[in-house]
Amino acid sequence: MTAINRILSERSVDTRAVLKILAILIGLMALASIVSQGIFLQPRNLVNLVYQNAILIIISLAQLLVIIVAGIDLSVGAVLAITSVLIVLFQDYGLAVSFLVAFGAALLIGLTNGFLVTYVRLPAFVVTLATMQIGYSIAKVLSGGGAVYTGLGGAGIAPGLVDFYKGSFLGVPFPLILCLIFLLVVGQYLRTSFGHFAYSVGGNQRAAYLSGIPVRLVKMVIYVLAALLCSIGGILFVARVGMGDPQAGTWVPLDSIAAVSIGGASLSGGIGTVAGTVIGVIILSVLNNIMNLLGVPPTLQPAIKGLVILVAVLLNSTRASK
Amino acid sequence: MRQRAIGQQVVSRGVGSSSQFIGWVSRNSAMVALVITFISGSIFIPTFLTRLNLSAILYQYSIIGFLALGQFLVILTAGIDLSQGSMLALTSIVTASLMQNYGVPVAVAGGLAASTLLGLVNGLLVSRTKIPAFVVTLGMLGIARGLALLVSDSKPISIGIEAFNDFGRSNIWGVPVSALLWLLAGLLLTYFLTQRRLGRHIYAVGGSEESARLSGVDVRNIKLIVYGLSGLLTAIGGVIWTARLGSGSPIGGNNYEMESIAAVIVGGGSLFGGVGSISGTVVGTLLFGIINSILNLVGISPYWQGTIKGVLILLAVALSQVRRATGSRQG
């Protein structure tokens, strides 16, 4: 056995998959820097990459959690939208209160999703489709239909929030720091008992149940956490664009599912990593970058994304799966 | 009162006619809801039961109606088609761009062909590979949208042929032509699904794929066909939509597939396949249309529609869960 094989076989199932995608990403980045004659790897470009993807990364983490337990969450965009609206509307009461309100709303949506999927045992696709509709609807009602820029009492968005988005610490932009924090948080969560159990629940719910794992509780917590993560996305959104938008994030559910799939997770559950998901987001982004640099019309990009998803899933289905 | 057949399990536990009534209501819940909302609207809202209003509902919802018919066929086989909205846009672009140089017949044929072809590609991938339908049509959603943007250079293409545009907005005795076409399609599909071998086989595939295969049903090609039909029906809706707009739009149709899925589910279809009817799907579509209209006329913000739609979907799927648990599929 070659040295590489031996190292690889000693690592867990997940690590091997991640290394594979990482290799693809590095290849793509190399391609990008060649094509751009070095511009790609410039710090300014890389920083831009982070800014563009911070929100999607956090939301994809939410989607990852749900997909690990063999579910799916179409309401992620709606949570983003409704929390962004609530944050702006409650600016008069200060940032802290506005965040709390946003978290509360997300909590409610997460509990609803979790309850309907876990206790009533409705299919996750349909449940989150419905809560997505409801979420967007309430967001529109609250905001009066269009975007909101000021709070209920007329207060503008706290400048601190906007500054936060643009600011940095020791040269590292705050959004990136925030992303890293949540990557660590979610990664650690997956190493706690409940996170550990999530994989088994998604991989084989009956076996998990008979092993004594509290299946329903594990799933409930996942759906709630996912919604809370999306509310963080909502905060970032407001910081970035300076408004609350009840129609934001319609692209987010499908994009996050794409990123998670490319990152090696299986839609039938039980498999998936934080690292893989992040790499999935970045791969999509780098692909975009390459296409722009090559002068490929932006119109083709959704098509390319579609092809990439198909290929990624096809490759993943050749692994041992259910 | 029909005699309980020899060997038939008692489905509901209650005694007497009340449980039979509940059983009937749960099986026909969409229709019941439709009738109730229609009657409520007629009674409480003066402007509801007018020719103007009713034809407006039909006008608006016949396009989603076409998509819902196609979605129903796919969902019958326990599949799903997420690419309908993008295919709608693609058809509209193809039709509009061919119109100028080749005239109406060629343009329409081209538009129909474009989405039908993509639908067949969906069907090929779903039936011949292990990729789940969700992912296949998700990919196609992007591909179709991309093609639409590419061909049109991201700009709408206007149509100069007035006859065509008028067709999209025309009425016969106050009933929009598009609604009549929708009705016709519904009748044809009902005939197909109830009287033709292929149609019944679609139900068989959804009911139990393995048993169907053992009985000699061509499961693979049936899956291919339903996705192709979904493409075709989406395309028909697309042509009408284009005529109405008077131009081809590469960016429209967003999330329309979610609407069609909602209509199918509310109409009694189940994502697990094998259950539901064309009439149910039509009822589901009309139900959304009527509720929408009521909300508008009453002056309730249209923003509340989403909530009502969401709640309806949840009720519908919960009911179908109850049906599964108590009766039609025995363990």
Added chain:
Amino acid sequence: MENQEPVLKLRNICKSFSGVQVLNNVDIDLYQGEVHCLVGENGAGKSTLIKIMSGAYQPDRGEILYHGNALRSLTPRWARANGINTIYQEIDLIPSLSAAENISLGNEPLKRSGGIDWASVQDRASRILQDMGTEIDTQVPVGTLKVAYQQMVAIAKALSLNSKVLILDEPTAVFTSSEVELLFSIIQRLKSQGIAILYISHHLDEIFKIGDRVTVLRDGNLIRTAMIAEFDKNSLIKAMVGREIDFSLRNGHKTIRDEMLRVEGLVRSGSAEEISFSLHGGEIVGIAGLVGAGRTEMARMLVGADRPDKGQIFLRGNPVKINSPTQALRLGLGMLPESRKEEGLVLVRSMGENIAYSEVEKSASFGLVPWKRIKSSVQELITTLDIRPTNPHTQVYFMSGGNQQKVVLAKLLAAKCDVLILDEPTRGVDVGARLEIYKLMQRLKEDGKAILMISSDLPEILTQADRVLIMARGRIAGELSAREASEEKVLSIALQLGETTS
């Protein structure tokens, strides 16, 4: 009947799975108009044989002759289309379609316009059912009919395809006695129409009532084929069992301790009639019985996966209510499920993770998992149980059956279960791993654990168990000590025929 050629003839059929020989040079033939019964214990090879007859499996060696012609390859589609039909226990119908439609599925009569001729569909269904002598509502979805009647519709469907050979796999498993009578009258009619019927059943009284000839299989070998009249119940049972038991596998130590588990009056509608027994630390109690006797269902109640309607469970003398497997685990009860792939293991995850699940659940507090401790206990178990490959990151999917089974056992041991319920612990496990599992069970017994072992393997029960409980039709039909027990006694109690003299 004796002068004709058999309709279907199988010669020298051999079949093995993963190195285990399941059928060894088996011959069987079927004549027109006969009811040929196939008997043997669980695992004798009956279901493999009929799957070969129906084309679902291909034999490794041997010949199949249909109407005298050797068949090159037999597929289920071909079989169905050419008159060989199998009625399995899992009903092959579309539940949402009506009986009439199911009967004609794939074979629909058409009108000139190309549409389905519903009148003919209805006609055909009524005619066939009438010929069978039964009346069933052909319009309602078949899924709403009782299982017994669904079977009859399945038979009707087979008949509509002009069956020459009809294979019935344990058809009466869930029938009431009047439904059995109905089935028999149908079978009589089919006989008179010249159809060859292969009837597999454990219900010996049925076999003596309806059968013409009988073939006995044991451990994949053909023991004997003869006219029914040449057997009586005792000789039939003897033919089904009657092996040399290797008693050297048994450990004679008496290690029995205090009562650990007691069950009183457990009832659950549909599966358990009234179950009472007790289990002590340091003993292995074997639960024998035929498929459908309710053993797995009882096990599920003991670990909280199902709730009993009535009855009490006592753990170390204290009454407990076990509401979920999570609770069972806390109380020290663990189960190795009958189907490890479906219920015992998360195949896509690694061995280490699978072993750790129950232990983590038991030992984690507020989400913090003592990973170091768990990793070392996992490692220890891998070594103790000699699981291969030894790398804890190996995906369980790729492991052999025997090793997979050991992983499930390791999970129970990691969680420090005192009461272990093992449902078919050596099913699909190779001989080497089997012996290791036996040794492990003996060690656990010596450690004072209480073991309930459900098994369809009679030699295994006789050599490993200290006591044998035999279940039939949802209750405990008999109890034998290790010394009293013999294969014949166990089987005859399981078949509910009363004790035979050995």
